[in-house]
Amino acid sequence: MKQIAFSVIAATLILSGCKTSTSYIDASDAKTHITTGLSYADFKTAAHAMSDDIIKSPLLVHPQAAQGGRFILHISNITNDTMQRVDTDQLIKSIRVRMLNSGKFLVTTAFNGEDTMTKDVRQLKDSTMVKQASVKKAGTVLAPDYSLSGKIMQRNATLDNGDTRIEYYFQLSLTNLENGLAYWEGEEVIGKVSGADTVSW
Numbered sequence: 291m292k293q294i295a296f297s298v299i300a301a302t303l304i305l306s307g308c309k310t311s312t313s314y315i316d317a318s319d320a321k322t323h324i325t326t327g328l329s330y331a332d333f334k335t336a337a338h339a340m341s342d343d344i345i346k347s348p349l350l351v352h353p354q355a356a357q358g359g360r361f362i363l364h365i366s367n368i369t370n371d372t373m374q375r376v377d378t379d380q381l382i383k384s385i386r387v388r389m390l391n392s393g394k395f396l397v398t399t400a401f402n403g404e405d406t407m408t409k410d411v412r413q414l415k416d417s418t419m420v421k422q423a424s425v426k427k428a429g430t431v432l433a434p435d436y437s438l439s440g441k442i443m444q445r446n447a448t449l450d451n452g453d454t455r456i457e458y459y460f461q462l463s464l465t466n467l468e469n470g471l472a473y474w475e476g477e478e479v480i481g482k483v484s485g486a487d488t489v490s491w
Contacts, residue, residue, distance in 0.1 A: 326456060326484045327374050328442075336460040336478040337384030344464060345392045349473045350436075352394065363395045364434035364467075366402075372444035372458065381442070381460070398434050436473070437465045449483070456482045 344350060352359040365386065368378040389395040400408040412428055414420045440462035447455045457479055464474040 324482070326482060328372070328376055328458060328480070330380070332458065332480045333380050334384055336458075336480060337381055338388060339478050340460065340462055340476045341385050341388035341392075343476050344474050345389065345394055347474050350394065350464075355394070360394055360396050361435040362432055363389060363397050364401055364437045365397065366437045366439035368439065368462070369441040371441050373446075374444070376442060378442065385438070398432065400431050401434070434467060437467055439463055439465070452485075454484050456484065 350361065352361055363386075365382050368382060370376045370378055386397050390397055399405040408426075408431060411426050414425050415422065417425075440460070443459040443461070445457045445459070447457075449455055458481075460478040460480070462476055463472050465471070466473045
């Protein structure tokens with residue numbers, strides 16, 4: 291009987307010892323939780339570096355900055371040219387938050403179908419349900435001054451020892467929509483090395 295009881299206790303201890311508990315991590319810590327793919331920390335690192343470079347550019351100081359003037363930014367296409375199913379909106383959101391918080395830029399969401407309400411609310415001008423004085427008027431939406439576009443690329447290379455070097459390139463261009471000229475261009479590279487049998491998708 292004692293032997294059976296001991297076996298049950300031992301089995302319980304073994305099973306409980308194998309149980310994995312859930313815990314919080316710092317998602318922005320790139321060194322503690324490294325993956326071969328792109329992580330939240332990678333997006334944050336690239337977005338902050340490139341946003342800060344745009345913010346400090348002398349070409350992007352609004353002529354009425356002292357009076358609170360801010361340029362209006364439109365996020366155009368940022369394409370994914372990696373081996374992963376990357377949601378580029380993650381990069382876009384980090385850039386937008388950083389640039390809005392800088393106080394130098396406003397971001398328009400009225401174009402490319404991002405927020406359709408800007409357009410839809412103006413179609414209420416003939417609605418008998420809505421108080422017409424509250425309907426937003428045509429000709430009041432502000433056009434953007436700049437457009438941000440770019441891509442994320444991935445390049446893999448085999449090292450002499452058989453390991454794989456993985457590089458992710460974040461490339462962005464900021465275009466002045468008045469004259470079509472690129473007022474800023476930047477590239478941020480995230481590099482990783484992993485074993486030969488590791489896949490990055």
